[in-house]
Amino acid sequence: MIKLLIVDDSALMRRQLTTLFQAEGDFEIHLARNGDEAVRENREFQPDVVTLDINMPEMDGLTALSLMMAERPVSVVMVSSLTNEGALATFEALNLGAVDYVAKPGGTISLSIDRIMAELIAKVRSAARSRPKGNLTTAGTVVRRMQEERKKAAAASSSVVRSRSDGDGLLLIGASTGGPRAVEIVLSGLPANFPWPVVVAQHMPAAFTRAFADRLNQCCALEVKEASSAMPVESGKVYIGRGGADTLLAQRAGRLTVMAAPENSNFLWHPSVELLGRTALEHCDPKHLTAVLLTGMGYDGSDAFTEIKKRGGRTIAESEDSAVVYGMPAELVAKGGASVILAVEKMASQLSIWASR
Secondary structure, three states, X not given: OEEEEEEOOOHHHHHHHHHHHHOOOOEEEEEEOOHHHHHHHHHHOOOOEEEEEOOOOOOOHHHHHHHHHHHOOOEEEEEEEOOXXXXXXXXXXXXXXXXXXXXXXXXXXXXXXXXXXXXXXXXXXXXXXXXXXXXHHOHHHHHHHHHXXXXXXXXXXXXXXXXXXXXXXXXXXXXXXXXXXXHHHHHHOOOOOOOOOEEEEEOOOHHHHHHHHHHHHHHOXXXXXXXXXXXEOOOOEEEEEOOOOEEEEEEEOOEEEEEEEOOOOOOOOOOOHHHHHHHHHHHOOHHHEEEEEOOEOOOOOHHHHHHHHHOOOEEEEEOOOOOOOEOHHHHHXXXXXXXXXXXXXXXXXXXXXXXXX
């Protein structure tokens, strides 16, 4: 049995979620109406997974999350509204230790649950198999870790020649569950003089990627933007694939271009890491490609990234010790597609060393 704590101030939402998970047959469920009750239930019930609303009276979800992670780390799935404020709060929750989130659409509660039902069940089950990071994931610790890695990366890249052209290197990053925090750690560790363009495919809904890019742009030395339209790829800039679409690379007017395209039904996850990798192989010299596969469920990107390595490129798989969900990087390792296996905190230094050669 999976011990599940449902935290929401809405009695109707608690009832709907209880009915949903009881129908699965393998959940033991407790309920909490606010953050105070959530902290107490986490201590006494000791759940495997918590679904946590953000906006609640008495104690909000972010405060409750920080207290739970300090006292008894637990796998938390945030239930967030599809608004800019909801997106920003969600990224803060991920930095505090939440492993995943579900975007709650607007409208009546019953219709909202119907729309997210399958996704919520899948993410709760995945969270039950994940490893909570506890208070090591608090925002202050993450920022300090980023700053330390950035200093190391800057020292490693001090000999980088600035006459590089866009074609001399391209960094691809793919991530899913637990990815926003991991992507932030990697990108925040790269120095301002990092010479390669970076294209990121992070599984994320459309309403969240603009806020994600804006957040990264504030904490990274590199310029970060959402790839919401066709953009020429430029050295030292980061392009976040738009949610609700797939992110492709193409040649336009003789320049490598990143662009958003409608979700391709041949791929299960979006923005598709696999499709990004395939288009990179089609339009770039594989020897100039570096690909990083971070935490996430499933196998997205593992085939394309393995092919990158076979054709002379370099790849990094996140280590099991640092991954929230060791699914996608595990697939890359199993297929022989990982040049190296590293904890997420060590990746920026390695990337800077490679870029300087």
